[in-house]
Amino acid sequence: MPSLRETKPVSYGVPDQFLELERDYKRQAKAAKTKGKSGAGGQCGAQKAKGSSSAAEQDEKSGVDEDEVDQLASDYDLDDELLKLAENGARKKRSAARGSGKGEKGERARKDRLSALPDEILLQILNCTSSPASLLSLSIVSRRFHKLLTSPERDDVWEEARARAGLPGMTGGGFTESQLAELVYGTICFTCGKTALRMPDVFLRKRLCKSCRETHIVRLDTLDDSFGPKRLRQALRDCTLQSRQSPSQPKKLSKTHYGFLPHVQQELGRLLVLDQKDINDQEAEYAAAFAKQHQLALQGRGIAVARSPTDSSRSAYVFDFGRKEDEFGPRVKAYVAKRREKLAALEKESGALFEAIIRLDKEKEQHRSDPETGQPPARREDLERRVLADAETDFQKSDLVETWLTDRFVNLGSVVTDEEWPELRPRVLKVLDSVRKKRQSLELKLQQAARRDALKRYYEQLRQNQLSPAARTFFPLFADFLLFDSTRTLWEPKDAVVDESAYNAARDAMEDEINEWRVDVRFYALQQILGCTLDIPQDEELSSDQDAYDAYDDGFFDLLTSALVCSIKPCVCSAEKRPTFFGSLPDLLDHQHEIHGDLKPSMTELYTKKALTKQPKFRFSLPLEVANAVVALCELCELDEETATPGDVDEFFEDDETARLQWYNAPRETHKKKERDWRVIMCRIKRDVDEAASARTPHLIAPPALRLFASRPDSE
Numbered sequence: 052m053p054s055l056r057e058t059k060p061v062s063y064g065v066p067d068q069f070l071e072l073e074r075d076y077k078r079q080a081k082a083a084k085t086k087g088k089s090g091a092g093g094q095c096g097a098q099k100a101k102g103s104s105s106a107a108e109q110d111e112k113s114g115v116d117e118d119e120v121d122q123l124a125s126d127y128d129l130d131d132e133l134l135k136l137a138e139n140g141a142r143k144k145r146s147a148a149r150g151s152g153k154g155e156k157g158e159r160a161r162k163d164r165l166s167a168l169p170d171e172i173l174l175q176i177l178n179c180t181s182s183p184a185s186l187l188s189l190s191i192v193s194r195r196f197h198k199l200l201t202s203p204e205r206d207d208v209w210e211e212a213r214a215r216a217g218l219p220g221m222t223g224g225g226f227t228e229s230q231l232a233e234l235v236y237g238t239i240c241f242t243c244g245k246t247a248l249r250m251p252d253v254f255l256r257k258r259l260c261k262s263c264r265e266t267h268i269v270r271l272d273t274l275d276d277s278f279g280p281k282r283l284r285q286a287l288r289d290c291t292l293q294s295r296q297s298p299s300q301p302k303k304l305s306k307t308h309y310g311f312l313p314h315v316q317q318e319l320g321r322l323l324v325l326d327q328k329d330i331n332d333q334e335a336e337y338a339a340a341f342a343k344q345h346q347l348a349l350q351g352r353g354i355a356v357a358r359s360p361t362d363s364s365r366s367a368y369v370f371d372f373g374r375k376e377d378e379f380g381p382r383v384k385a386y387v388a389k390r391r392e393k394l395a396a397l398e399k400e401s402g403a404l405f406e407a408i409i410r411l412d413k414e415k416e417q418h419r420s421d422p423e424t425g426q427p428p429a430r431r432e433d434l435e436r437r438v439l440a441d442a443e444t445d446f447q448k449s450d451l452v453e454t455w456l457t458d459r460f461v462n463l464g465s466v467v468t469d470e471e472w473p474e475l476r477p478r479v480l481k482v483l484d485s486v487r488k489k490r491q492s493l494e495l496k497l498q499q500a501a502r503r504d505a506l507k508r509y510y511e512q513l514r515q516n517q518l519s520p521a522a523r524t525f526f527p528l529f530a531d532f533l534l535f536d537s538t539r540t541l542w543e544p545k546d547a548v549v550d551e552s553a554y555n556a557a558r559d560a561m562e563d564e565i566n567e568w569r570v571d572v573r574f575y576a577l578q579q580i581l582g583c584t585l586d587i588p589q590d591e592e593l594s595s596d597q598d599a600y601d602a603y604d605d606g607f608f609d610l611l612t613s614a615l616v617c618s619i620k621p622c623v624c625s626a627e628k629r630p631t632f633f634g635s636l637p638d639l640l641d642h643q644h645e646i647h648g649d650l651k652p653s654m655t656e657l658y659t660k661k662a663l664t665k666q667p668k669f670r671f672s673l674p675l676e677v678a679n680a681v682v683a684l685c686e687l688c689e690l691d692e693e694t695a696t697p698g699d700v701d702e703f704f705e706d707d708e709t710a711r712l713q714w715y716n717a718p719r720e721t722h723k724k725k726e727r728d729w730r731v732i733m734c735r736i737k738r739d740v741d742e743a744a745s746a747r748t749p750h751l752i753a754p755p756a757l758r759l760f761a762s763r764p765d766s767e
């Protein structure tokens with residue numbers, strides 16, 4: 052039979068492609084399975100290990116995984132005996148419960164001494180013997196221990212153990228003592244329950260396994276657009292608990308800040324809600340104002356915004372009042388401020404704990420004994436015996452610390468023989484000498500610091516006893532006061548004493564130096580100001596005779612062109628959110644007393660030879676760029692730069708409620724933002740000048756160009 056057309060038989064079999072996919076899938080599944088068995092932490096399951104898994108299981112798990120094992124986590128061999136007892140007890144209890152023989156049960160129960168003890172006595176024992184690490188191990192031995200130890204009332208047991216271990220507390224934000232122990236000494240990832248032996252992130256208060264670190268820790272400075280609008284980015288950072296431990300090197304503090312992704316997302320959610328509320332409010336407010344202005348405009352009293360009443364479309368004003376970079380409304384602002392304050396306290400606590408952990412780690416490293424035998428090196432022990440027995444030296448056991456424990460010559464090599472000893476003795480004593488010297492100089496520095504602290508009281512007294520407010524303003528900061536020769540004699544010498552009589556004896560000399568400082572500070576300020584206005588190079592002496600400048604009186608210092616910028620870092624006037632302070636010399640000095648009163652002099656100021664050559668250092672300046680901007684500002688405000696004061700500019704801005712100043716050629720985009728507060732612009736300039744000067748390739752910034760956005764002056 053001829054067919055109508057030739058047909059190709061249709062195949063309903065399995066396509067090869069599918070088979071290949073299936074094979075592939077099986078291969079992957081197998082690989083994942085073996086990987087899972089070996090514990091090489093692939094994906095994070097939702098496995099909850101806390102409490103349910105036995106210590107033995109955990110030991111098994113902890114044998115593998117993780118690039119680096121943190122020192123402190125291995126601490127839990129400390130109270131081995133106690134742990135063994137408890138484990139035995141738990142095991143026996145379990146098997147006894149399973150077994151049926153009555154007599155046997157009774158016998159075992161008697162043997163299980165630790166578990167048989169009443170809670171109070173057990174806690175007493177734990178209270179004086181345990182380290183946080185062994186408490187932690189005990190808490191997962193049995194249900195009873197877990198319940199006993201992790202109840203909130205038991206925080207005191209943990210607290211004492213923690214204090215014994217030399218760690219500071221960290222209770223902010225509802226963090227409990229047992230959680231802290233889990234953080235520092237635990238072995239389990241807080242999010243997925245897998246083994247996590249590396250040093251935890253103390254700042255984020257999380258112990259995380261490798262894969263959880265990779266998925267949950269984010270750099271806060273490079274958040275992309277999935278984290279909401281850009282203008283909220285800084286607010287988001289501020290609202291997030293920040294870590295300075297880099298995930299790759301948890302024992303170092305990095306400059307980059309990291310956050311825990313779920314935290315960041317939670318905060319983003321909150322901010323977006325608040326921001327929307329702010330926007331709604333503002334739009335409503337603006338709509339009302341717009342309607343009013345529109346009406347006024349119709350009545351012929353023109354106001355800048357309402358000048359084109361034809362353009363009344365919604366988009367026109369939304370655009371104008373739309374938010375710019377770093378701008379947000381009162382709700383967001385208040386939330387950020389509140390949140391940052393709270394987090395700052397937490398971060399401070401974490402910082403202290405971090406330092407303590409690193410310190411303990413180091414100490415452990417130093418006392419590390421021979422890894423094979425667990426004993427201190429025989430060579431060192433032998434040398435210690437010889438040194439202590441040496442009648443010609445006075446080294447004590449207390450001298451056998453620090454470098455002595457790590458010095459290669461002392462610790463490495465074979466035991467010194469009696470023949471070798473006389474020859475090696477000088478070298479050994481040299482090591483001890485340097486240990487002692489180092490300790491003595493450290494002690495001296497500590498004593499000096501204590502004396503400096505003691506001087507603060509007399510400094511305050513001296514300042515309060517000044518006759519006029521101006522004299523209290525023109526007064527050195529405590530940090531500078533400490534550098535005076537007359538003051539130095541009270542804290543620097545080994546045998547110096549700070550007391551009433553020493554202070555009284557030095558007082559006249561101090562007053563003299565303060566008076567000298569007053570002349571110098573004015574002269575320095577003058578140099579800064581005239582250096583900008585008179586085109587004189589700043590390193591050139593203006594005139595050796597300071598009296599020649601008598602004409603530059605208080606009135607001169609009050610001028611806008613004489614305003615100076617605070618150069619103490621970090622100088623932030625938190626109220627105005629300004630990176631530094633800008634104002635007249637007296638205002639600046641007042642500012643420094645108020646904000647930087649607790650400033651500590653740097654080590655170089657205190658101890659280098661350069662510090663001793665009498666060259667007072669002042670902590671303010673007037674960069675040429677700022678001086679130029681001031682002149683430009685006067686022009687824009689139509690003020691005479693020869694007579695204008697900062698108050699005149701303030702008045703100008705008060706008179707024109709819409710006036711805003713812009714630094715339109717600022718090197719960074721955020722600094723081009725229009726500002727009502729003109730001082731903010733000056734501070735930005737100073738900040739960028741400094742940044743450019745201290746950049747890897749130091750450079751100058753372009754002369755600042757300012758633009759003023761003001762309503763058109765009245766036509767009358």
Ligand SMILES: [Zn+2]
Nearest residue numbers: 240243260263
């Ligand atoms: Zn994990």
Ligand SMILES: [Zn+2]
Nearest residue numbers: 617619622632
């Ligand atoms: Zn300041």
